[in-house]
Amino acid sequence: MRLRHLEVVNAIRVTGTLSGAARLLHMTQPAVTQILQSAEKQLGYQLYRRVRGRLEPSAEAAVIFPELETLDRQIVKLQQLTSNLRSGEASLLRVLCAPALAQAVMPEIIDRFLKQHARARLSVRAEYSSSVISDLALREADIGLVFEGEQHPAIDFTALAEIPLVAVGSPKFFGAGARLGLRDVLAMPFIAPDPVDPIGRMLAKACEEHGWTLESSVSVLLYQAALATAATGLGVTIVDALTAFTADPRLLLQVAEITPALTLRVGVARAATNRQSGLADDFIGLCRRVLSERGMALG
Template sequence: MRLRHIEVFHAIMQAGSVSGAAQLLHISQPAVTKVLQHAELQLGLQLFDRVRGKLVPTPEAQRLFIETEKLNRDLVAIRRLAAQLRSGGEELLRVLATPALGASVLPAAVTAWAKAFPAGRCQLATHHTREIVSSLLLGEADLGLSLQDPRHPGIHAEVLASGDMMALCPRGSPESRQDGALRLADLKSELIAMAEDDPLGHQLANAFAAQDLHPVPRISVQTYQLARSLVESGLGLSIVDPFTAAGCVAAGAAGERGPVVVRRVEPAISVPLVLLVPASRPLTQAGRRFVKLLTDSTRASLARLA
């Protein structure tokens, strides 16, 4: 018997009639009759006796029903799972992001996802890119978000959005009183720098060196969120990724002037938002929908910097 035969056979056994089986399966009565006839033809035996317009199971049908009960339950479970996968259902989505992205782009994306999929479940964690790659390869996460492409053969990387590094200037500082792009040579405030092993910090150091500038920061930090907090406290100026900067713009757009003025940096240093997934395990439907919401919310956030 084929799977479709078993499905129709069980529906008839449960409903006791062709019309009842058609209602259970959401198909027409002729379709049920056709499948039943084909099943009996393939088996070479009659499954039901037609008695005064009713279907009465034969002894052979009773035995088949017992033997195929578990398989039919499995089919029902598979259909239920397929429906959940199609809708986003109750599938668990495991997302990792670098600390900067966890504080900047994830909140808006997860908020939109939670509204769109009220039955969905999501686990969030922040790690550095190296740990994200390791977790993806071990099957401990479904997708990762980073500010760099790790260029690993086991990881598929895709740029979802990009922007330029921005200067966060404490309000009242010399840099905050001017408009337009801020040249690196014109920095006067105390520079709060990223640690030397940070990839974007390394790019920024190269940009300074290209202009024969060699600042010696007194304070360096490991995360852009900490850099933002120090700027907000008035300690100094910092140059951060565009996603962290967009959060400052959004925070100051609602009412009173915020403690930070955001300016573009010249020369421009482009920063991507990179989606990381295992090359051997494509994203599920729920994962693809999450990425779409993330991309839309991030691009809208970056547009505020224009």
């Protein structure tokens, strides 16, 4: 049977009469009758029999109806999806985000996005950059806002901003407005980023290039945990500027510029085979704008 046949047979199933099916489908009753007869001729058996003025399904039709009901539900879902796409609102945008960015910029991005797309549904989950990449490769999310670092053949990365790295510590190590060389920072009691973290990898590469030894009695994966540890006076740490300037002021931390400057790129990761969507493009545009407003535009 063709789709038009199925549509008419289902309308008769729902309404119980030819006239009711005609009204439901905005057709004339003779047209409905003609399409039903065409379907029955193609199948080689009757689908409905008239009993006391009402159409009753045949035994063959009773076997078909459960599948017809499933198809009807799928068509309703398809109609809803196409309507959403026409209005510019896809059903759901799944976003993954590095924890530091989730706290520093994501709340503002979410607020602006939902003001632009009031009917959109947004799922945002904070994960480490390495986990974001693997989840995107498995198509468990649509886009990821991450620090540049781990590469994957199935993932495309588009840089949006460059964020400077800064040294953070208690006032006993340095004062406000200090400018420190990287070697000076590493010579202090140091709270190291985890070696698998993007900043950890960057520091390891810098030490290798200069022939330095990175010594630390403690390494911390979460940037906020590194700040809290630094606030105890145990040592200094290095984080991105966004994280440093959103730190709890009660920690009484000092922030020092590192010279020459070290920067970490932030961008959007997507599965290479993932098709573009208007919602995703708008979300990425907002990420770029918010980061630029924070002074983190690409140089």
